[in-house]
Amino acid sequence: MDWGQQKGQICETILTExxxxxxxxxxxxxxxxxxxxxxxxxxxGQTYLFDAKKELLRKNPGRNFLSRINRPRSAVxxxxxxxxAYVNIDDKTIFFSPRIEEFDEGLQKRIRxxxxxxxxxxxxxxxx
Numbered sequence: 462m463d464w465g466q467q468k469g470q471i472c473e474t475i476l477t478e479x480x481x482x483x484x485x486x487x488x489x490x491x492x493x494x495x496x497x498x499x500x501x502x503x504x505x506g507q508t509y510l511f512d513a514k515k516e517l518l519r520k521n522p523g524r525n526f527l528s529r530i531n532r533p534r535s536a537v538x539x540x541x542x543x544x545x546a547y548v549n550i551d552d553k554t555i556f557f558s559p560r561i562e563e564f565d566e567g568l569q570k571r572i573r574x575x576x577x578x579x580x581x582x583x584x585x586x587x588x589x
Contacts, residue, residue, distance in 0.1 A: 469513065
């Protein structure tokens with residue numbers, strides 16, 4: 462298993478822990494490949510299908526903030542209404558796309574601003 466696959470496993474584990482703490486039962490498919498990484502349901506009858514992805518950020522030219530690199534859902538994932546769960550493995554925050562109202566409690570990170578020191582260094586390097 463290469464490092465990329467290991468990061469994927471870490472993301473799935475963080476998402477599983479989050480859902481278990483939300484009182485969901487979590488099932489993982491036997492196959493390592495497919496449109497769904499996790500199936501979650503609760504006692505209220507709510508069911509969700511998730512595809513866990515590591516959150517990747519980039520700074521677009523001319524902007525002072527980082528933005529999430531969004532991955533489109535496949536045709537099969539759209540048909541099954543699979544939610545993409547972007548997982549930050551450093552601080553264990555999760556962003557769901559499409560958004561899930563029930564899980565909105567400050568974990569839905571939209572934009573991360575660059576720290577002032579990083580902005581200053583970036584400005585210095587562009588002036589050189």
